[in-house]
Amino acid sequence: MKKFIYLSCAVLVLFSCKKLVLDGLAFPSEELEVYEFENYDFSNGGIGLPDSMFADPTNYTEVTMTSFDAVNETSYQIHGVFIGDMSSIASDTVILYLHGQSLHMDAYFDRASLLANLGGKYNYSVFMIDYRGYGRSEGASTEQGLYEDGNAAIDWLIGQGADQNKTFCYGFSLGAIPTIDRAAYRDDFKFRKIILESPLASVENLVHNSTLLGMSPGFVTTLDFPNAEKIKDVSSPLLWIHGVEDDYISIDNGELIYGNHPGGDNVALRVPVANHGDIPQIIGFEVYLEEVLNFIRN
Amino acid sequence: MGGNFGGPVIDFAGAPIPVPLTAVEVGYGLDSNLTVHGGLHTTSLLFGVGQIDFGATYKFLEQKKYFPNLSASLGGNVAYSPSEKAVEFWPTLDVNAYWNYGKRDSYFYVGVNNYFVLQSRMAFDQPQNQRMIFNPQMGHVFKPKSGGYQFFTELKFIAPYLDSDKAFVPYKSIFGTNGATGFYLGFRKLLGSKK
Numbered sequence: 001m002k003k004f005i006y007l008s009c010a011v012l013v014l015f016s017c018k019k020l021v022l023d024g025l026a027f028p029s030e031e032l033e034v035y036e037f038e039n040y041d042f043s044n045g046g047i048g049l050p051d052s053m054f055a056d057p058t059n060y061t062e063v064t065m066t067s068f069d070a071v072n073e074t075s076y077q078i079h080g081v082f083i084g085d086m087s088s089i090a091s092d093t094v095i096l097y098l099h100g101q102s103l104h105m106d107a108y109f110d111r112a113s114l115l116a117n118l119g120g121k122y123n124y125s126v127f128m129i130d131y132r133g134y135g136r137s138e139g140a141s142t143e144q145g146l147y148e149d150g151n152a153a154i155d156w157l158i159g160q161g162a163d164q165n166k167t168f169c170y171g172f173s174l175g176a177i178p179t180i181d182r183a184a185y186r187d188d189f190k191f192r193k194i195i196l197e198s199p200l201a202s203v204e205n206l207v208h209n210s211t212l213l214g215m216s217p218g219f220v221t222t223l224d225f226p227n228a229e230k231i232k233d234v235s236s237p238l239l240w241i242h243g244v245e246d247d248y249i250s251i252d253n254g255e256l257i258y259g260n261h262p263g264g265d266n267v268a269l270r271v272p273v274a275n276h277g278d279i280p281q282i283i284g285f286e287v288y289l290e291e292v293l294n295f296i297r298n
Numbered sequence: 299m300g301g302n303f304g305g306p307v308i309d310f311a312g313a314p315i316p317v318p319l320t321a322v323e324v325g326y327g328l329d330s331n332l333t334v335h336g337g338l339h340t341t342s343l344l345f346g347v348g349q350i351d352f353g354a355t356y357k358f359l360e361q362k363k364y365f366p367n368l369s370a371s372l373g374g375n376v377a378y379s380p381s382e383k384a385v386e387f388w389p390t391l392d393v394n395a396y397w398n399y400g401k402r403d404s405y406f407y408v409g410v411n412n413y414f415v416l417q418s419r420m421a422f423d424q425p426q427n428q429r430m431i432f433n434p435q436m437g438h439v440f441k442p443k444s445g446g447y448q449f450f451t452e453l454k455f456i457a458p459y460l461d462s463d464k465a466f467v468p469y470k471s472i473f474g475t476n477g478a479t480g481f482y483l484g485f486r487k488l489l490g491s492k493k
Contacts, residue, residue: 019344019345019346019381020344020345020346021345201421201422202421202422204421205420205421205422205424206466207421208420208421208424209420209465209466210465210466210467211467212415212428212431212457212460213386213388213413213415213431214386214415214416214417214420214426215377215386216379216382216384216386218379218381218382218384219342219345219347219377219379219382219384219386220345228422229422245464246464247463247464247465248466249466250464250465250466251464256422
């Protein structure tokens with residue numbers, strides 16, 4: 001009887017402790033004191049962009065903006081990089097690039113630089129931000145924080161005079177989450193079009209497909225990321241790009257999102273052989289740029 | 299009474315490790331052929347989820363030389379999250395063949411563990427095509443000379459017929475990109491045993 005009481009007490013203590021969640025796995029960020037941009041070591045995970053296609057320091061600017069945390073009523077300074085001429089934002093085409101889950105925006109500077117080659121080098125401007133908790137940005141990453149950081153980026157663009165009819169949003173992997181959310185629910189600044197590369201459908205979909213047991217995702221995480229549901233509220237035309245052999249976020253995720261988008265003028269680019277992060281290399285930089293450019297211009 | 303540790307092996311920062319699932323377990327022999335048992339999943343408690351498994355194991359064939367003992371275990375696994383207000387239930391069925399050896403009846407076993415999924419739909423109303431998860435398993439139970447302890451190791455081949463290459467969780471499997479390999483360790487202390 002005594003053992004039973006001890007065991008029951010231990011169970012109650014465990015049960016009443018602060019709940020453990022796996023949310024942190026979604027945000028494997030790394031803090032930085034200084035960005036390296038084109039000097040970052042891309043040998044582990046980069047796309048193999050040639051030096052000639054990288055943005056050079058005379059053509060990019062590190063900027064900061066304020067992201068407001070509505071839950072804790074706190075403001076964070078987050079960092080971004082603008083590739084292009086900031087003095088002509090009002091008349092330029094701008095691509096807001098929302099990067100994936102890893103490390104910080106240094107690790108995505110090659111991808112952002114690649115987009116700065118659309119239609120010729122520096123033809124379009126590219127604006128990339130680090131979410132809170134990433135790189136030099138203050139705070140800690142949360143699902144709500146992604147949306148608020150997306151808002152901060154849009155506010156910054158508005159402050160610089162950007163034209164919503166010339167602003168496109170490109171979300172890669174995790175970046176698809178704020179891209180879809182802001183495209184769906186930000187009414188004062190509608191992206192002209194959105195581009196999603198390797199997006200996930202939802203945390204529930206990942207949990208169900210990974211465990212096969214139909215387990216509630218709430219058992220292990222507080223994250224939802226309901227992209228395939230929110231995309232129903234997006235009116236901006238969509239280009240969806242996904243590797244057929246993606247073994248991290250399987251292409252089924254993107255199919256759900258693409259299928260749920262209400263617009264009729266969508267484009268799907270299913271890339272055979274490509275995995276999660278190697279689409280530009282597999283398809284080839286020229287073809288990749290041509291596909292994105294065609295979508296932007298048509 | 300006892301405890302166990304282990305789960306599907308995953309790639310963690312380049313190293314294959316079993317998911318550290320833990321449980322405490324109790325069992326009671328109603329007679330020499332029938333045992334009822336249950337387990338409390340302590341790792342789940344850390345996630346704010348109360349999870350137990352329960353079942354009854356019946357030995358329906360006795361070992362005759364090389365022909366093994368045969369047993370079947372019918373049970374279930376229940377998980378409840380107060381914060382989610384969600385309950386999940388998975389019926390289970392195990393069938394095992396085991397061979398006793400030595401003076402203290404240590405044994406090897408091979409068998410299958412089956413999980414049944416009651417939900418017919420998954421996220422976004424996708425059909426649940428895997429209503430039964432079939433997991434072959436093999437293990438060994440060692441009974442040392444004194445102390446009334448049993449120590450067991452088990453290798454489970456989780457859904458080896460399903461492609462796991464594109465699963466979000468980086469499962470490792472001895473079958474390459476099919477299923478996942480589970481590895482488990484545990485012990486039991488026999489209480490009130492006459493042996």
